[in-house]
Amino acid sequence: MSSxxxxxxxxxxxxxxxxxxxxxxxxxxxxxxxxSGSQSANTVLLxxxxxxxxxxxxxxxxxxxxxxxxxxxxxxxxxxxxxxRKTDVDLLIAMxxxxxxxxxxxxxxxxSLILDEALKITDRRPDLTYYTVPFDQLVIATGAEAKLRxxxxxxxxxxVAAQLLSIDLPSIEAVVRQQFAKKPKAAALNWxxxxxxxxxxxxxxxxxxxxxxxxxxxxxxxxxxxxxxxSAMGAMxxxxxxxxxxxxxxxxxxxxxxxxxxxxxxxxxxxxxxxxVVQAEDELAAIGMVLGAGWAGARAMTASSxxxxxxxxxxxGLGYYAEIPGVIFDIQRTGPSTxxxxxxxxxxxxxxxxxxxxxxxxxxxxPGTVKECFEFGIQAFDLAEQLQTxxxxxxxxxxxxxxxxxxxxxxxxxxxTRGKVLNAQQLEELGGFARYKDVDGDAIxxxxxxxxxxxxxxxxTRGSGHNERAQYTERxxxxxxxxxxxxxxxxxAKTLVPAxxxxxxxxxxxxxxxxxxxxxxxxxSRDQLHRESHIETDYLRIRAYPFTPxxxxxxxxxxxxxxxxxxxxxxxxxxxxxxxxPAQIIKLHSIRHFNGLPIDARTVTRAIASHAAPSxxxxxx
Amino acid sequence: MSxxxxxxxxxxxxxxxxxxxRGSKTTLCAGCGHNVITERILEAFYDMGIQPERVMKMSxxxxxxxxxxxxxxxxxxxxxxxxRMPSVATGALLxxxxxxxxxxxxxxxxxxxxxxxFVHLMRRNLPMIYIVExxxxxxxxxxxxxxxxxxxxxxxxxxxxxxxxxxxxxxxxQMGATFVGRSFSGDKKQLSAMLKAAIAHRGTVLLDVxxxxxxxxxxxxxxxxxxxxxxxxxxxxEIGFVPQFQNxxxxxxxxxxxxxxxxxxxxxxxxxxxxxxxxTSRQRALNLLLSDKDTGEVLTGVFYIDTQQTxxxxxxxxxxxxxxxxxxxxxxxxxQILETLMQEHR
Numbered sequence: 025m026s027s028x029x030x031x032x033x034x035x036x037x038x039x040x041x042x043x044x045x046x047x048x049x050x051x052x053x054x055x056x057x058x059x060s061g062s063q064s065a066n067t068v069l070l071x072x073x074x075x076x077x078x079x080x081x082x083x084x085x086x087x088x089x090x091x092x093x094x095x096x097x098x099x100x101x102x103x104x105x106x107x108x109r110k111t112d113v114d115l116l117i118a119m120x121x122x123x124x125x126x127x128x129x130x131x132x133x134x135x136s137l138i139l140d141e142a143l144k145i146t147d148r149r150p151d152l153t154y155y156t157v158p159f160d161q162l163v164i165a166t167g168a169e170a171k172l173r174x175x176x177x178x179x180x181x182x183x184v185a186a187q188l189l190s191i192d193l194p195s196i197e198a199v200v201r202q203q204f205a206k207k208p209k210a211a212a213l214n215w216x217x218x219x220x221x222x223x224x225x226x227x228x229x230x231x232x233x234x235x236x237x238x239x240x241x242x243x244x245x246x247x248x249x250x251x252x253x254x255s256a257m258g259a260m261x262x263x264x265x266x267x268x269x270x271x272x273x274x275x276x277x278x279x280x281x282x283x284x285x286x287x288x289x290x291x292x293x294x295x296x297x298x299x300x301v302v303q304a305e306d307e308l309a310a311i312g313m314v315l316g317a318g319w320a321g322a323r324a325m326t327a328s329s330x331x332x333x334x335x336x337x338x339x340x341g342l343g344y345y346a347e348i349p350g351v352i353f354d355i356q357r358t359g360p361s362t363x364x365x366x367x368x369x370x371x372x373x374x375x376x377x378x379x380x381x382x383x384x385x386x387x388x389x390x391p392g393t394v395k396e397c398f399e400f401g402i403q404a405f406d407l408a409e410q411l412q413t414x415x416x417x418x419x420x421x422x423x424x425x426x427x428x429x430x431x432x433x434x435x436x437x438x439x440x441t442r443g444k445v446l447n448a449q450q451l452e453e454l455g456g457f458a459r460y461k462d463v464d465g466d467a468i469x470x471x472x473x474x475x476x477x478x479x480x481x482x483x484x485t486r487g488s489g490h491n492e493r494a495q496y497t498e499r500x501x502x503x504x505x506x507x508x509x510x511x512x513x514x515x516x517a518k519t520l521v522p523a524x525x526x527x528x529x530x531x532x533x534x535x536x537x538x539x540x541x542x543x544x545x546x547x548x549s550r551d552q553l554h555r556e557s558h559i560e561t562d563y564l565r566i567r568a569y570p571f572t573p574x575x576x577x578x579x580x581x582x583x584x585x586x587x588x589x590x591x592x593x594x595x596x597x598x599x600x601x602x603x604x605x606p607a608q609i610i611k612l613h614s615i616r617h618f619n620g621l622p623i624d625a626r627t628v629t630r631a632i633a634s635h636a637a638p639s640x641x642x643x644x645x
Numbered sequence: 646m647s648x649x650x651x652x653x654x655x656x657x658x659x660x661x662x663x664x665x666x667r668g669s670k671t672t673l674c675a676g677c678g679h680n681v682i683t684e685r686i687l688e689a690f691y692d693m694g695i696q697p698e699r700v701m702k703m704s705x706x707x708x709x710x711x712x713x714x715x716x717x718x719x720x721x722x723x724x725x726x727x728x729r730m731p732s733v734a735t736g737a738l739l740x741x742x743x744x745x746x747x748x749x750x751x752x753x754x755x756x757x758x759x760x761x762x763f764v765h766l767m768r769r770n771l772p773m774i775y776i777v778e779x780x781x782x783x784x785x786x787x788x789x790x791x792x793x794x795x796x797x798x799x800x801x802x803x804x805x806x807x808x809x810x811x812x813x814x815x816x817x818x819q820m821g822a823t824f825v826g827r828s829f830s831g832d833k834k835q836l837s838a839m840l841k842a843a844i845a846h847r848g849t850v851l852l853d854v855x856x857x858x859x860x861x862x863x864x865x866x867x868x869x870x871x872x873x874x875x876x877x878x879x880x881x882x883e884i885g886f887v888p889q890f891q892n893x894x895x896x897x898x899x900x901x902x903x904x905x906x907x908x909x910x911x912x913x914x915x916x917x918x919x920x921x922x923x924x925t926s927r928q929r930a931l932n933l934l935l936s937d938k939d940t941g942e943v944l945t946g947v948f949y950i951d952t953q954q955t956x957x958x959x960x961x962x963x964x965x966x967x968x969x970x971x972x973x974x975x976x977x978x979x980x981q982i983l984e985t986l987m988q989e990h991r
Contacts, residue, residue, distance in 0.1 A: 247990035257986060263976030265968035266739045268732075285986075289978045296964040298975050300739040305765040309732035312725070312762070316736025319723055320701070320744075321969025323976070324736060338726050432987040435980040440973045473969055474701050474721035475741055479665075481698060484714060486724040496714070 048078050048103035050114035050235045052185065055127045056178065057120050059091025064203060064214075065178030066097040069185060070427060071199040073101055074248055076192050077240040081107035082427040083622060088273070088365040094123045101237060104551075107428060108544035109622040114235055115189075117181050118143065119159075128152070136233035138184055153232045155225070157184055162224055166217045176217045183221020188229065189237045193222065247432050251397040251423040252327075255353055256282035257433065258401020259325055260289065263440050264351075266324040267301040268313035270332060273365050274421040275355035278327035307332035311339040314350040315414075318343075319485060321445070321473035323405045327353035330372055331362065333379070340414055341380025342487040344510070347460070347469065349408035349415075349443070353401075356420040358620045367620030368421035370540055371591035374599060376416050377569055383507060387517045388416045388569040392543035396522075396567070397423065398433045403522065409443035411517055412468060420590070422622040423541040444470045448478040456480035459494040460506060467512035514570055521568035524575065528562030534636055535582035537575075539566040539596060541622065542588050548625035549632070557633045566596070571603050579608045586632055588615040590623050658694035666691045668716040678830030678856030678871075679712050679778045685833065686747065686776075687716040689840035693888060700745045701737055705730040705759060708785055709751035709778035709856075728759025731766035734773055735957075741967035742958035745844070746773035753783050753791035756811045760792070767820035767849055769957040774843045774850040775822075777813055778830070780858035781869040788861035795868045801861065813853045815934040818927055818949045823848035823956075825930070826947035829874050830856040838884040839947060845889070847908035848956045855943060868943060881922060881933065881946030887912045908952060924950045 052069070056062035063084070070082040081100050087093035100110050116137035118124045124143050131137065136153035139145060142160055159177050168176045179200075186196055196218055204211035255278050259267075267286075269279040283301055290298045304310040310326040317324035328336065333354050343350055356372045358364035378384055387407060389400040400417055408415040444464075446457055451472070457480065460469045469492075472481045483494040491502040527547070538546050543565055553559040564578040579585055579600075587597040594614040601609050615631040617623040654662050666687040671680050690700065697719035704710035706727035713722045721744075725733040734748050755763050755777045766775065781794040790798075793813060794806045817825045824846045828836040836854065843850040855874055857863045863870045868877070889911035906912055923929055930949035964971070 245991075247987055249990045253990075257983075261977055261983065263971075263973060265971065265976060266736060268736065268739075289982050290976070292964060292975070296962055298964055298968065298971055300958075300961045300963055300968060302735070302739065304732065305761060308729060309735075309762055309765065312729045312732025313736035313739065315725075316703075316723070316733035316738075317740040317969075318736070319733070320737040320740035321967070322736070322740035324740070339729070342726055433983065435983050436977070440977060472721075473741075474737065475699060475744055475967065475969075477696075477698050479698070479719050482719050482721045484722045484724065487726060488724070 044234050045236055046234045047236050047238050048101055048240060050101050051110040051112060052099040052101070052115045052117065053113040053127070054097040054099070054117040054181070055120045055123050056095055056097070057091075057122070058087055058089055058093050058095040060178065061175035062095070062097065062119070062178045065182050066099070067427075068179070068196060068199050068203060068218075069182050070099050071203075071248065072186070072191055072196045073099070073237060074243050074429070075195045075199060076237065077243050078237060079103065079105045079107065079240075079242050079429060081429065083109055083422065084426060085621065086366050094120050103240060103242070105242065106544070106548045106625070108548050109624045111624050111626060115185070115233070117185065119177070119181065136235070138181060138188070155184070155188065155229050157181070157221070157224065162220050163217070165220055166213065168213055168217070172213070176213065179214045179217035180221035183218040183223075184225045184229075186218065187222045187225035188231060188233075189235060191237050192239070243429060245432065246429050248427050248429055249394050250277070250425055250427055251391070251394045251419050252277040252355065252425060253281045254394040254397035254433070255327070255401045255417065255419060255424070256285055258398040259351070259405070260285045261436055262323060262402040262405035264323045264325050264405065265299050266313065266317035266322040267299065267326070268304045268310045268317075268324070269326050270304050270307045270310045270328065272307075272329045272332045274357055274425045275327040275329045275332070275353060277425065278353050278355065307335040308339065311336040311350070311352065314352070315339055315343050315348045318348045318350040318408070319474070323351075323409070324349075325351040325353065325405070327355065329355050329357045330359045333372060333376065337380050340386065341382060341384050343414035344380065344384045344386065345382070346485050346487055347412040347471070348485070349412055351404045351408050351415050351417065353417045353419060355424040356418060364620045366421070368541070368622055369590050369618060369620065370418075370420055370542065371595065371618070372418060373589075373591070374593075374595040376418060377599060379416075385511075385514050385570075386416050387411060387413060387514070387521060388418050389522065390418050390539040390567050390569070391423065392540050392565055392567070394423070394428045394430045395433055400522065402436050406438070406441040407517075407520055410441055410468070410520060411513065412443060412471060413513070418540065420541050444468060446470050446472050446476070446481075448476055448481065451476070451478040451480050458492045459483040460490060460509070461492040462509050462512070466516045467509045468516060518570050518572050521570065521572065523572050524567055524578070525565045526562065526574070526578065527565070529560070530562055530581065532560040532562045533583040534559065534561045534632070535578060535585040536561050536563045536588060536632070537566060537578070537585055537596070537600070538563070538588040542590055545623045545625045545628050546588060549628035552625055552629040553632055553636075556629070557636070559633060559636050561632070569599065571600070575600070576604065576608075579604055579611060583611065584613065584636070585611045586613050586615050588623070588628055590617050592616060592618045657691050659696060661691070661697075663688070663691050665719065666697060666717050668718045669714050671712070671715045673708055673711065674860050676859040677708070678780065678854075678858070679709055680715070681830045682776065682778055682836070682854055682856060683712050683715045685836045685840055689837060689844060690717060693841055693844045695745055695844060699743075700747065701734070703730050703734040703737065703746060703748040703773075705750055705754040707751040707754045707783070709749050710754055712749050712778070728754050728757070729762055730754070731759070731762035731771075731775075735766065735769070735771055738771060738773065738958055739961070740969040742772075742963060743967055748773055748775045750775065750777050751791070752777060752779045752781055752793040752813070756792035756813055760811070764816065764820045767817045767822040767851065770821055770823055770848045770954055772847050772849070772956040772958055774840075774852065776852045776854060778856040779813065779853050779869065780856050780862050781810070781867060782858050782862040784858050784861055798867050812934055814851065814948055815931055817849075817851035818930050818934075821849070821954075822851045822949075823951040823954045824850040824947070825949040826851075827853040827855070827943070827945045829878055829943075829945060830854055831871065831874065832878070832945065835880065835884055835945060838886040841886045841888065842884070842911075842947070845909045845911045846950070846952070848951070848954055874943060877942050879942040879944055881944050881948065882924070884947060906952065924948060927951070
């Protein structure tokens with residue numbers, strides 16, 4: 025796991041020769057207008073720092089809008105490898121007239137900013153360092169035609185920032201040329217804009233802030249990728265054959281990127297596809313197609329987010345009750361309702377766990393890293409067919425749409441697992457089968473696929489009451505026995521889903537439980553607690569629902585447990601309470617973050633530090 | 646004891662008996678039009694010599710959607726959720742495009758709750774037979790109106806329907822279905838010919854089969870009653886069907902018939918009753934259905950057929966074998982491809 029390879033801050037000596045210099049530890053905040061093309065410039069900046077061997081992460085805080093509204097991009101540079109969101113901004117690049125006043129106001133003393141001269145900010149805060157740049161004039165100097173100037177302006181700030189922070193020019197050039205590999209003219213124009221910005225800064229700005237970036241060797245072999253691309257790759261290597269989807273932010277890029285991968289790597293020499301992708305008319309149809317395909321034997325998936333998941337509720341229940349495999353990626357955004365469509369959260373957990381009416385329980389995988397988006401993207405398909413049930417993969421906007429460093433992904437070593445499917449020969453030997461009979465004691469029955477050439481192969485799939493032979497029934501004992509078997513099947517799932525990951529010595533009295541993208545704030549917070557407050561913690565990262573026995577052991581072994589999650593209602597906490605020994609529940613304390621932005625380490629540290637101090641017996645947050 | 650030799654059981658072209666196409670006993674009301682349609686369906690598959698294991702029976706929710714249990718027990722059946730059979734059927738055919746698929750729906754399941762998925766199924770020209778067992782009423786919930794109920798018709802409770810009906814056939818033609826017809830559950834000859842032609846067609850077949858509800862909607866005021874249909878049914882054409890495994894009957898008058906060659910090489914012959922009716926014209930079909938609206942007659946027959954349009958599973962250019970059963974090496978790319986992808990993200 026990549027987190028384990030990160031040396032805690034406390035163990036790294038700051039490599040500064042001058043105590044006024046801060047090397048490879050800053051947060052850059054770029055304020056622009058969405059639709060202005062700043063994304064390529066920000067990516068160039070991010071990748072250039074990455075190619076210098078310096079750990080870096082990028083987060084896009086964008087509006088639910090096509091063009092004209094404020095957008096911010098945050099680049100965090102950390103020699104320690106911390107990649108969670110950092111609330112404090114060290115360098116602001118202020119390009120948006122609508123937000124500049126607020127952007128400056130929110131800076132902490134000591135921060136610096138690159139300011140567009142055209143914004144005409146005359147009031148100056150004495151506690152900030154200002155670098156004023158006449159972007160419009162510099163853009164004209166690039167010789168770019170008028171319609172391209174808005175775009176090129178962004179590349180100029182890359183040059184200015186590069187000069188101020190000592191970012192390698194050759195690194196930038198290589199990244200620009202790679203990014204515009206298919207458009208040499210655009211590459212030349214963008215590169216010249218970077219140089220013009222760089223030269224201006226070199227001749228006109230004098231450095232007054234402490235931040236600098238120096239080459240390291242901490243990114244060798246690593247990749248930078250977004251979680252949705254990783255999930256899409258996982259699905260392709262899982263052997264997905266049917267994909268049905270309806271566009272919704274922030275999940276669209278799962279399928280869009282998957283389509284790209286499939287077209288490149290899953291077309292046979294005769295030009296025919298080993299897959300089918302359908303953009304459905306809505307999310308009801310998307311999951312309907314997934315279940316139809318899963319029933320008929322395909323490895324089928326869809327990707328969606330909150331509102332789409334709500335629409336899928338009825339079919340999710342059918343999938344559970346009729347026992348049909350399928351994979352649903354839920355890239356969580358902020359709800360309820362339309363909510364904040366372009367902001368992140370972990371607030372679908374309890375909804376998805378029981379998605380649909382009646383006693384329904386779903387198996388959920390909870391990736392916390394892009395590597396797990398890939399791995400769980402594969403495993404979900406195996407589990408769906410092994411367990412004959414819909415499998416939900418709960419990612420989120422932060423994990424799915426932002427750029428993360430990662431170790432490269434490992435090629436799956438386990439073969440594709442298709443579960444208990446009987447063929448014609450087996451049916452002949454058995455003399456028939458009962459679709460919903462627990463033959464093996466694991467509560468997972470056998471199924472057949474449509475087209476199996478045997479008179480005893482067919483069965484009747486229905487969402488209405490059915491007995492072991494898949495016949496319609498309203499008998500109380502048939503209904504109850506079937507529901508009890510489904511509950512036992514959920515227990516079987518515990519033996520197959522990814523186990524939690526334990527970090528720490530195991531000897532701390534304080535435990536932290538979290539899941540998903542909160543991981544990155546947790547590992548940084550544990551280091552802060554250790555360094556600043558001498559609070560030692562153990563950490564259990566849950567990676568699936570149903571919970572596995574490691575959870576009970578972890579809770580039993582700690583005096584106080586902080587459950588950290590990104591929603592208002594403590595959804596993980598509530599699910600834990602259902603499963604845990606009632607005597608243990610008193611140990612659980614909730615830390616919740618739910619403002620639409622990714623959780624940061626400081627929020628976790630503050631909450632734990634303020635409550636970890638000795639307190640009256642049984643105090644409960 | 647009789648000494649006469651026992652006549653061998655009658656079999657179809659693949660050696661199966663009608664018995665092999667039977668389903669469970671119906672649980673619908675006695676006299677329900679749906680049961681007659683069920684009989685016609687299993688006969689058609691028997692007559693066409695389709696292996697039952699090669700058929701997927703799809704349905705939603707409602708009286709009509711229960712009927713797949715009453716025919717062809719050796720076929721694979723999926724009784725899904727209300728109004729959403731089209732998406733399930735689509736997924737199933739994507740997984741295995743080599744299967745025959747027949748969907749049984751009702752007027753509520755199709756024209757009310759399911760109209761969204763219905764029109765998109767038609768638009769995709771998914772290769773399946775979609776039958777609407779149309780009685781203008783919700784049976785299972787005891788007699789509420791559906792969206793095909795006649796304007797002005799009256800429920801037993803006295804409630805009057807004040808909205809116009811949706812013409813499922815006109816809608817299907819407009820949306821892209823390539824074989825659209827209407828029949829009456831009691832018209833054995835016409836419905837059988839239509840069903841057999843439907844099995845031979847490759848593309849979406851929409852058959853709106855008027856099927857009176859004996860319990861809730863079989864009264865004088867309903868155009869979906871037995872009495873009304875017997876008095877008002879008007880055929881647009883007389884249909885003959887010649888399967889491709891028989892010699893094509895040439896005994897017809899070329900001046901009064903249209904011969905349509907279907908995808909499997911069989912022929913459907915429509916005997917024109919309406920002067921100049923050409924079932925291959927979408928515009929003519931729509932005009933016919935629209936102009937028929939105020940006549941008080943229920944037009945039956947095949948209104949539209951297009952054998953040229955590419956069906957959805959062909960359009961997707963999938964490999965010849967079912968996606969469902971492709972071997973691992975064809976669906977999991979090599980380690981080298983993963984390495985290439987990793988390199989692109991370095």
